[in-house]
Amino acid sequence: MTEFTDTFTEPRRKRDAASRFHTAAIIAIPLAAILFQVYVPQFIKYLSYLELPLLVTVYFSLMRRSPIAGVLFGAGIGLAQDSLSSHPLGMFGIVKTLVGYFAASMSQRFEVENSVVRLILAFFFCFFHQFFYWVLARALLGEGLDFDPQQTIVVSMLNAAVAVPLFHILDKLKVTG
Amino acid sequence: MEYLLNRYRTLSVLLLAILAQLVLLAYQVKSNGEVRLIRVWAVTAVTPLARAIESTRGAVSRFFSDYFVLLDVREENKRLKKELDRVNMDNQYLRSELDTADRAKSLAIFQSRSPSKTIAAHIIGNTTGSGAKTVIVDRGSASGVQKEMAVITPDGIVGKVVDVYPTASFVLLATDPSFAAGVISQKNRVHGTLKGQGGTKVIVDYVQNEENVEPGEWFYTSGDDGIFPKGLPAGEVTSVHPGKSKKEIILSPSGFQNGLEEVLIIIEGVHAPIPELPAPHQQIHVQPPPPPETSSAQPGGASGPPAATAPPAVPLSDADRILDRYRQLGIAEKHEWGVRGRGAPDFNLPLDAAKPAEAPKPKQNQ
Numbered sequence: 001m002t003e004f005t006d007t008f009t010e011p012r013r014k015r016d017a018a019s020r021f022h023t024a025a026i027i028a029i030p031l032a033a034i035l036f037q038v039y040v041p042q043f044i045k046y047l048s049y050l051e052l053p054l055l056v057t058v059y060f061s062l063m064r065r066s067p068i069a070g071v072l073f074g075a076g077i078g079l080a081q082d083s084l085s086s087h088p089l090g091m092f093g094i095v096k097t098l099v100g101y102f103a104a105s106m107s108q109r110f111e112v113e114n115s116v117v118r119l120i121l122a123f124f125f126c127f128f129h130q131f132f133y134w135v136l137a138r139a140l141l142g143e144g145l146d147f148d149p150q151q152t153i154v155v156s157m158l159n160a161a162v163a164v165p166l167f168h169i170l171d172k173l174k175v176t177g
Numbered sequence: 178m179e180y181l182l183n184r185y186r187t188l189s190v191l192l193l194a195i196l197a198q199l200v201l202l203a204y205q206v207k208s209n210g211e212v213r214l215i216r217v218w219a220v221t222a223v224t225p226l227a228r229a230i231e232s233t234r235g236a237v238s239r240f241f242s243d244y245f246v247l248l249d250v251r252e253e254n255k256r257l258k259k260e261l262d263r264v265n266m267d268n269q270y271l272r273s274e275l276d277t278a279d280r281a282k283s284l285a286i287f288q289s290r291s292p293s294k295t296i297a298a299h300i301i302g303n304t305t306g307s308g309a310k311t312v313i314v315d316r317g318s319a320s321g322v323q324k325e326m327a328v329i330t331p332d333g334i335v336g337k338v339v340d341v342y343p344t345a346s347f348v349l350l351a352t353d354p355s356f357a358a359g360v361i362s363q364k365n366r367v368h369g370t371l372k373g374q375g376g377t378k379v380i381v382d383y384v385q386n387e388e389n390v391e392p393g394e395w396f397y398t399s400g401d402d403g404i405f406p407k408g409l410p411a412g413e414v415t416s417v418h419p420g421k422s423k424k425e426i427i428l429s430p431s432g433f434q435n436g437l438e439e440v441l442i443i444i445e446g447v448h449a450p451i452p453e454l455p456a457p458h459q460q461i462h463v464q465p466p467p468p469p470e471t472s473s474a475q476p477g478g479a480s481g482p483p484a485a486t487a488p489p490a491v492p493l494s495d496a497d498r499i500l501d502r503y504r505q506l507g508i509a510e511k512h513e514w515g516v517r518g519r520g521a522p523d524f525n526l527p528l529d530a531a532k533p534a535e536a537p538k539p540k541q542n543q
Contacts, residue, residue, distance in 0.1 A: 031226075038302040038313070039227055048303070067187040075194045083219035085304045086311045086339060086347055090202035097194045101187075140202055 019063040020175040029170065030056050030077045038084060049155045051126060053077050055163045057096050058125050059170050061103035062112040074100025088141065095132045099125050113171075115164050122163035126156035220313075220342040227301045228315060261503070261524040284439050287331035293406055294445035295329075296320055300437055301345070310353030310373065312336075316442060317344045325404055327443040333410040333431030334358065334398060335440050348440070351379055351411075351430050359401030360411045363451055365389045368399060371411055371428065379412060381426040386419045390426055397451045408449030502528065 033052035041048035057077050061070035078096030082089045103125060110117050130152045137143040288295050298314040316322050318341050326338045328348045336356060340347035349356055356373040360381060367388045369381040381396060394414045400407030412428035419425070505528060507514060512522040 035223065035226055035230070038223065038304070039230055041303050042300065042312075068190045071187075071191050071194050075198065079198075079215070080219060083216045084223060084313075086349070088202055088205040089215060090198035090205075093198045094195055094202075097191070097198065101191050140199075141206065 018065040025173045034080055051159055053081050054129050057100050058103045059167050061100040062107040065107040067101050067104040070100035070104030071097050091136055095129055099129055118167050119160050119164050123156050123160035126159040217342055220345050224345045231301050292447035293443045295441040295443050298440050298442050310350040312348050314346050314348055317342045317346050319343050321444055322346050322442055327405045328440050330432045330440055332434050334405055335432040337404050358405055359399040360396040361399040362390055363395040379428045379430050381428055384424040386424055390417050392417055400448050406446030406448045408451055
């Protein structure tokens, strides 16, 4: 294995060490992310492109390193987001369930404390989230939504740029010992 | 089976979670049924938090606004002391103008004048859908709001209520692609259907090419849709082009012109007639010029502001009295009006103290 790949992969013992969080943090952070999405774009329109609930789902799934926990986080946050939207329940739920599962699965293979890895994963999951939501909306609801790959890439890059400092802040909430 | 479930536990949980949500989706799509309980819980949980954040933001914003207004008023006060009461009166007038322009007041005035029964609501958030054109207002079924009620501002229509919860409601904005309302043009009474486009503009659909619609023309609600009462302004035509069979009419929606913070929900709508256009060559009344002033109208008769601005012999209003006082102060201080570099007389002196030992000689031709 090369030195480069060693930076992004790690010994299995270290990989298996899942981070722990206070129950209050696990409830309050997604709630705050959803509230942010409901409230803040009211005043700053550009922030409507920020998918904080998605970033929180990715973070918790990566840090917990358990696909089952990832599925539950994703489903919970997605359904909560759905219930505050005007479309049927389950759209964000399904997409975020998959994001949670894949993020947790990735965390078992990569060094997720690394900022570059976090940036790439956040970008990938944001793009996947937007794309899969579009697929579901077309396939299940028959909605003729437009999918602009260029715009989605830019939005995903912006979200990924926000994800790195956000994840660092959320790291402070980890329970040590 | 149990072995398989244990062996593929993770995958089983994933499939179970997705399957459950698919069933939930299918139920909603097939039966057009609402999973109302979950939404009620979510909205009821979020509304107080959103309301608390909004009131905190409002308080902080008001504090800073008041602070800066106070600073401004202090500076303005210094200047106003130099310019004395006349500018102060102007200031008061501007203040009253500003107050009148205040959004909440204008909303209340509109509400009291509108024939329809309305309740005011505050927008407390957006829904979470990407590119959503739906907002959350702080009035719900507890305030008498029902689904499909019209939402307006004094400037025009805003949208309609699509979901109602005890303490909040979702309002689909007129710019949403799924929004539609019956409209009629003001000038030629052309009927059409207003539809959102997802952007800032809306279109009027189903207008035949033979119909006559002009840019700048206004569209009003026709009352055909059973949601909006007739006679509410919908928007102004920004462009009209003939299409294959129907006209392509783009409208600038008037309800969004001054931003959306407070809206009115129409509880009981009353149809009103479409306002008539003003007559094209309406005569305008012009007051005849005032008669020329005589010299006796000027107290003291000495140097003062030009005769055209001289007050009547007996001051009629506060402004006249103040102007008269300034003139007398100017005379007492031997001030020459309109001379560059002389500045302004000291208007703060009491009139008695300012009077010179002997009255100044009049300069004007008698």
